[in-house]
Amino acid sequence: DTGVSQxxxxxxxxxxxxxxxxxxxISEHNRLYWYRQTLxxxxxxxxxxxxxxxxxxxxxxSDRFSAERPKGSFSxxxxxxxxxxxxxxxLCASSPGRTGRGYGYTFGSGTRLTVV
Amino acid sequence: DAKTTxxxxxxxAEGRAANLPCNHSTISGNEYVYWYRQIxxxxxxxxxxxxxxxxxxxxxxLIITEDRKSSTLILPHATLRDTAVYYCIVRxxxxxxxxxxxxxxxxxxxxxxxxx
Numbered sequence: 001d002t003g004v005s006q007x008x009x010x011x012x013x014x015x016x017x018x019x020x021x022x023x024x025x026i027s028e029h030n031r032l033y034w035y036r037q038t039l040x041x042x043x044x045x046x047x048x049x050x051x052x053x054x055x056x057x058x059x060x061x062s063d064r065f066s067a068e069r070p071k072g073s074f075s076x077x078x079x080x081x082x083x084x085x086x087x088x089x090x091l092c093a094s095s096p097g098r099t100g101r102g103y104g105y106t107f108g109s110g111t112r113l114t115v116v
Numbered sequence: 117d118a119k120t121t122x123x124x125x126x127x128x129a130e131g132r133a134a135n136l137p138c139n140h141s142t143i144s145g146n147e148y149v150y151w152y153r154q155i156x157x158x159x160x161x162x163x164x165x166x167x168x169x170x171x172x173x174x175x176x177x178l179i180i181t182e183d184r185k186s187s188t189l190i191l192p193h194a195t196l197r198d199t200a201v202y203y204c205i206v207r208x209x210x211x212x213x214x215x216x217x218x219x220x221x222x223x224x225x226x227x228x229x230x231x232x
Contacts, residue, residue, distance in 0.1 A: 004159070031214045042203060042222025043160065048215040056215035091159050093220075097211060104150070104210065105220060107159030 004108035006092050012114045013082055020078045021111045025094030032075050033105065034067055035091040036060065043091050049075060050097075082115045089113075120204045125227045128198075134191040136226050138204030141185040147208055149180060151189045152220070153200040160203065160222070163189065194230045201225040 005024040013019050025032050030051050035043035046065070048056040051072040061067075064082075069075040079086055089112050093105040121139040128134040140149065150165040164171055164178045166187070171178045177190040191198055203225040210218050 033219060040224070042201075042224055043220075045216065045219045045221070048219060050214055056219075058216070093159070095210065095214075097214065104152075104162035104165065105160075107161070109157070109159050112157075 004092055004094055004106050006090075006108035006111050008111055009109065010112045010114075012116060015084060015115055016081055018078065018080045019082060019113065020076055021090055021092075021113075023075045023077070023092030023108060025073070025075070025092065026096075026106055027073070029094035029096050029106070030072065031095045031097050032069055033093045033095075034075070034077050035093065035107075037089040037091060037110070038087075043089075046077075046090075079113075082113075084115045087113055087115045120206055120223060122202070122204055122223065122226045124224065125229070127229050127231060128191075128194045130196060130230055130232050131193055134189075134194040134198065134228055134230070136189040136191075136202050136204075136228065137186065138189070139186045140204070140206045143184050143206050147206045148210075149178065149184075149187045150205045150207060150210075150220070151176070151178065152203045152205065152222075153198075154203070154225070155197075155200040160220075163202075194228075196230050196232065199228060199230045201227050 007022045032049040034046040037043040047067050049069040064080045067077045089110040091110045093107040095105045151163040152160040154160045166178045180187045
């Protein structure tokens with residue numbers, strides 16, 4: 001297990017279309033986070049999963065956004081009816097929590113979304 | 117949440133030590149100082165963290181002042197590959213909390229440019 005994988009790396013979509021991103025965390029990590037990063041800014045927290053349960057959503061996560069982690073392993077982030085303001089890098093991170101080995105978050109390389 | 121203040125940019129000559137400062141004057145007693153960096157087009161990468169004592173690992177050293185109101189990340193022999201945005205984050209023990217209590221809150225960081 002080499003790290004957190006995100007797919008696709010880049011996505012260009014037309015305004016109004018739906019897009020879905022996938023994140024495969026480190027297998028033994030039970031915590032999973034989604035962040036969004038716009039140009040020149042640091043990443044901003046979107047949502048958090050503990051195993052399969054989505055426990056937190058930030059106010060940045062509008063009704064057009066939905067995230068799932070069906071079996072507590074991989075996660076998907078879907079954006080419906082995309083808008084130009086959704087253009088950003090979407091980052092996934094996982095962490096082991098208290099009982100796991102290691103420390104800190106491991107981030108994926110992100111999915112860069114461009115809405116045209 | 118304790119806030120941090122970092123210079124927006126710094127330059128360093130290749131092979132020299134890079135000293136990145138961070139002010140966190142409102143840090144609480146149970147909060148750690150974490151450093152992450154983000155190389156262009158990649159996700160953030162964990163570097164080091166500490167509570168009170170100075171810390172060193174294979175990547176860097178972290179010097180925390182006795183009053184814990186500031187810290188310095190030291191890259192002892194900077195290389196061109198160390199060019200990145202460096203984030204100083206003050207947070208509770210990330211192993212104990214998930215979600216918005218234990219997520220990473222990124223500012224704009226310091227853009228370090230290592231020059232030949």
